Amino acid sequence: MSEQVSKILNVVYTHNDFYILEKPAGLNFHSEEGPGFVVLAEQQLSQKLYGVHRLDKVTSGLIILARNKASAAAFTVMFTEHAINKFYLAISDAKPKKKQGWIKGDMAKSRRGSFKLLTSTLNPAITRFYSLSYKPGFRGYILKPYSGKTHQLRVALKSVGAAIFGDAMYSGTPSNRTYLHAYALSFLWQGEQIQLTLLPDSGDEYLALIKHQDFQAWQSPWQLDW
Incomplete structure (x- = not known):
């Protein structure tokens, strides 16, 4: 990880109120072991920044830092009210029990910091997904x-028999990275519609997925039928 830590973080969008x-x-x-993402961003941008959501260590992609x-x-209110739409890209080499639809269930702690999906729905994790064979x-x-x-998408795909490629914690096939990427954000900020996508820049399987002709349907993910 030392090479990635040392390189300048990519600022995708700049606003007076957030990056x-x-x-x-x-x-x-x-x-933890060294400077984390927020600290590195503060050092690079020379100002105090505020984390308003987070990504797992293994996950790449878009993240908002308030200024x-x-x-x-x-x-914080918008995330609590689910007013910010987030879209992720993942890859699996396992055959799923279903190719699209909803995954719902309560989550409970399992072994070694992992979680599992339950059949109960008292306070459920809710995910919808589409997939394509590339x-x-x-x-x-x-x-x-x-x-x-926490770990919602990783647990969701594991629960339908499609552990994420490279996700060792959830029995994914070993790879040089965990194939989970925060691909797009869509939200309204003070009357302005913010819509961004960011393709993953690491992982050969992501490159293969992006080149597939059917991926074009995912280029504006907020336009899909969610």
């Missing part, structure tokens, strides 16, 4: 979470 940056796969959101306390508070034995997935549970 949207790209988090590399393998970089902690919070500082002041007022916007941080507003984003080469024999591999499927790409586009997922929209309707809740914000």
